[in-house]
Amino acid sequence: MNIDRAKPLDGTDYEAALRLLDDELDATRFDELDRQASEDPAKAELLFTLAAQRWAISELLARSTRLDELTQVETQAIRHYDGKRVVGRGLRWAAVVAIAASLLAVLMVATRDRNPATPLQQSSATAGSIVALHGTGSTQTGQTLIEGMDVPTGMLRIDAGFVDLITSRGVHLSLRGPGVYELTDGMRATVQTGALAASVPEYATGFTVAAGNIRVVDLGTEFSVERGPDGRVRVDVFTGRVQATEFDPAGRVMNTHLIAAAHARIFSGDAETASTEAPARNRPPIKPQPLVAGDPGLSDGSRPTDTIVFNPAAFSSYSDQDAMHDQPSQLQMTDGGQTVTLIGNAWKALPLEYDVTVDTVLEFECRITRAGELIGIGLDDDNNHATGKLFALAGRETELPYFDYSPWSASTDGWCHVRLRLDAEAPRHVRQLVLFADDDRSGEAEASFRNIRIYRDHAPGAGRYSILEPTE
Amino acid sequence: MAVNEELVVRELWRQRIRLLAYIEVIVRDRDLAEDVFQEIGVAALTKRDQINDREHLVRWLGQAARYHGLTAARNRSRHHRLFDSRVLDHIEAMWQRDEPAAADVSGAALETCLGQLTGYNRKLIELRYRQGLTGSALAEAAGRSKNTVYVALARVHKALAECVTRELRRADGSEGASR
Numbered sequence: 169m170n171i172d173r174a175k176p177l178d179g180t181d182y183e184a185a186l187r188l189l190d191d192e193l194d195a196t197r198f199d200e201l202d203r204q205a206s207e208d209p210a211k212a213e214l215l216f217t218l219a220a221q222r223w224a225i226s227e228l229l230a231r232s233t234r235l236d237e238l239t240q241v242e243t244q245a246i247r248h249y250d251g252k253r254v255v256g257r258g259l260r261w262a263a264v265v266a267i268a269a270s271l272l273a274v275l276m277v278a279t280r281d282r283n284p285a286t287p288l289q290q291s292s293a294t295a296g297s298i299v300a301l302h303g304t305g306s307t308q309t310g311q312t313l314i315e316g317m318d319v320p321t322g323m324l325r326i327d328a329g330f331v332d333l334i335t336s337r338g339v340h341l342s343l344r345g346p347g348v349y350e351l352t353d354g355m356r357a358t359v360q361t362g363a364l365a366a367s368v369p370e371y372a373t374g375f376t377v378a379a380g381n382i383r384v385v386d387l388g389t390e391f392s393v394e395r396g397p398d399g400r401v402r403v404d405v406f407t408g409r410v411q412a413t414e415f416d417p418a419g420r421v422m423n424t425h426l427i428a429a430a431h432a433r434i435f436s437g438d439a440e441t442a443s444t445e446a447p448a449r450n451r452p453p454i455k456p457q458p459l460v461a462g463d464p465g466l467s468d469g470s471r472p473t474d475t476i477v478f479n480p481a482a483f484s485s486y487s488d489q490d491a492m493h494d495q496p497s498q499l500q501m502t503d504g505g506q507t508v509t510l511i512g513n514a515w516k517a518l519p520l521e522y523d524v525t526v527d528t529v530l531e532f533e534c535r536i537t538r539a540g541e542l543i544g545i546g547l548d549d550d551n552n553h554a555t556g557k558l559f560a561l562a563g564r565e566t567e568l569p570y571f572d573y574s575p576w577s578a579s580t581d582g583w584c585h586v587r588l589r590l591d592a593e594a595p596r597h598v599r600q601l602v603l604f605a606d607d608d609r610s611g612e613a614e615a616s617f618r619n620i621r622i623y624r625d626h627a628p629g630a631g632r633y634s635i636l637e638p639t640e
Numbered sequence: 641m642a643v644n645e646e647l648v649v650r651e652l653w654r655q656r657i658r659l660l661a662y663i664e665v666i667v668r669d670r671d672l673a674e675d676v677f678q679e680i681g682v683a684a685l686t687k688r689d690q691i692n693d694r695e696h697l698v699r700w701l702g703q704a705a706r707y708h709g710l711t712a713a714r715n716r717s718r719h720h721r722l723f724d725s726r727v728l729d730h731i732e733a734m735w736q737r738d739e740p741a742a743a744d745v746s747g748a749a750l751e752t753c754l755g756q757l758t759g760y761n762r763k764l765i766e767l768r769y770r771q772g773l774t775g776s777a778l779a780e781a782a783g784r785s786k787n788t789v790y791v792a793l794a795r796v797h798k799a800l801a802e803c804v805t806r807e808l809r810r811a812d813g814s815e816g817a818s819r
Contacts (some may be wrong), residue, residue, distance in 0.1 A: 177798075179791065179794050179795055179798055180794075182794035182795070182797050182798045183790050183791055183793075183794035185794075186790055186793055186794050186797060187790055188665075188668065189664060189665070189668060190668075190774045190775060191668045191669065191774075192774065192775050192786075192790070195721060198721050199721075202721075202723055202724050202727060203724075205723070205724075205726075205727040205730065206723075206724045206726040206727050206730075207726075209730040209733070209734075212726075212727045212728075212730035212731050212734075213730060213731065213734045215665045215727075215731065216658075216661055216662060216665055216731045216734055216735075217661075217801065218797060218801075219660070219661035219662075219664045219665050220657050220658055220660075220661035221750070221797060221800060221801060221804075222661075222664075222769065222797075223657045223660045223661055223664070224657055224747055224750050225750065225754065225765065225769045225800075226769045226770075227657070227747075228747065228750060228751055228754060229754075229765075229766070229769050229770045230770075411646070411649065418748075421650070421653075424646055424650065426646065
């Protein structure tokens with residue numbers, strides 16, 4: 169803006185304009201300024217240029233504040249990754265982008281949300297709440313993440329697994345570990361490294377994700393943003409569309425892309441290399457995919473030689489039983505994911521997609537350390553223990569109507585090798601492998617499972633859940 | 641031919657500081673100015689079918705700032721004193737000149753000039769624009785009377801404006817020629 173005038177404005181003009189903008193002028197002085205500005209365009213224009221200067225100063229100072237904060241986080245992030253410089257200069261630009269995104273996000277959200285009861289400027293220090301925790305992580309202050317907790321604004325580190333949360337503005341986010349994220353508020357997030365999936369309700373349109381020199385603004389959609397250690401950023405859109413903007417190191421807009429549903433784009437993370445289209449994914453790269461026939465341990469043919477390899481991030485709480493009555497629920501992995509141990513009052517489900525036939529066999533080994541009320545296994549399709557076809561192996565309450573129970577009671581001495589024929593359930597499509605160690609009174613059950621296989625065996629079986637080999 | 645959504649968003653972003661400034665002059669409340677800015681964003685996207693091109697959009701934004709700003713100011717309080725329309729005409733004339741990306745260009749220059757501030761002047765700017773203090777609160781934090789603080793702050797702003805002008809001229813290479 170040109171402030172170079174033939175007749176220079178003096179300090180008194182600036183002071184009056186300054187007081188006016190701060191609403192610190194009394195009526196008399198306002199009227200005087202009004203009269204002067206009416207007659208002298210320079211004085212009117214000073215109001216405008218001074219106001220612009222003030223907004224620019226505010227923006228610059230806010231940007232420098234965030235740079236300071238993110239520089240600290242950068243140090244922490246680098247340390248976290250054992251000295252590997254996983255976040256480079258892009259981090260500083262993430263700060264710039266985040267600042268730049270703020271106004272745009274506010275603007276875009278306003279296109280759908282003009283409810284005065286929900287002010288656009290969130291002053292709360294709470295960015296959202298964790299609705300499901302399938303991994304481990306911590307907040308910027310080192311607080312361990314737990315399900316149900318309010319997540320403060322600031323950095324969020326996911327060490328493993330993934331976290332589902334709902335922001336204070338109603339945006340559903342899934343964050344994959346390992347990864348480092350920042351939740352600026354309910355409408356803005358930054359991916360330092362990792363992958364974030366967002367499902368944005370209409371009233372939160374404009375939700376913005378920054379990653380490196382890329383800013384992604386939701387235009388009513390479901391999308392994911394993934395940023396690798398090499399700084400590359402991948403944006404996938406599953407429904408609706410987003411606007412992805414690239415910035416150069418000076419913070420200027422380089423390119424803007426509208427990415428529609430079923431499309432993806434990869435950004436190099438630097439200003440020199442053009443972004444490219446990529447084959448679209450059909451789901452976000454956050455949550456482990458369900459096991460299907462052909463994966464280790466799962467076959468729609470004969471008995472596979474390998475067994476199911478467990479991924480702790482893939483397990484979720486089953487039905488309403490997990491950790492019921494505030495009892496502990498632990499899930500531990502050993503033997504490189506070959507063995508899973510449930511402790512306390514733990515009910516866990518592993519997602520899979522499988523068609524049970526009259527020939528289907530569920531084979532596994534189990535070791536029951538403390539039977540508690542129930543130890544068991546089964547397959548289900550609706551995350552409801554009351555309708556699931558579950559098999560009780562041991563415990564005090566094995567005769568509950570929900571469960572099939574064999575006369576054989578699992579030994580507590582070492583591992584038992586079990587083969588169950590699922591012919592009575594066929595045909596049926598199942599979506600969950602369920603494991604449980606139930607003890608909602610004292611939380612002391614403990615059992616381990618390993619070498620699980622699901623396959624088809626055409627040898628004739630007898631009865632429901634026939635136990636073919638009950639002993640090791 | 642209507643402008644597309646991308647152009648509207650891009651232009652709103654480019655003009656954001658000028659728009660906020662224009663609105664703030666009218667409403668004299670930064671939070672309210674931001675609200676009005678959002679309203680204008682909504683309106684621009686909603687009515688983009690009626691806007692022919694970028695130049696039309698810039699003119700439209702200036703008029704929208706004036707209209708929405710005045711409406712918000714009136715709604716805020718019936719005691720809110722409004723400028724004579726000639727004042728706003730002067731500002732609108734300046735707006736319509738649409739000096740190229742003034743806010744963005746001066747952003748770098750302003751950053752340089754801010755970096756040259758020291759001591760008390762730097763403190764005043766920090767208190768006012770980082771911490772958001774105004775009036776008596778600003779005076780108390782600065783340890784001076786309100787009058788003294790506003791006089792000092794006015795000098796800082798004037799110095800910054802002059803510094804930015806110099807920096808922009810230097811960038812254009814025009815200053816060297818004049819020396």
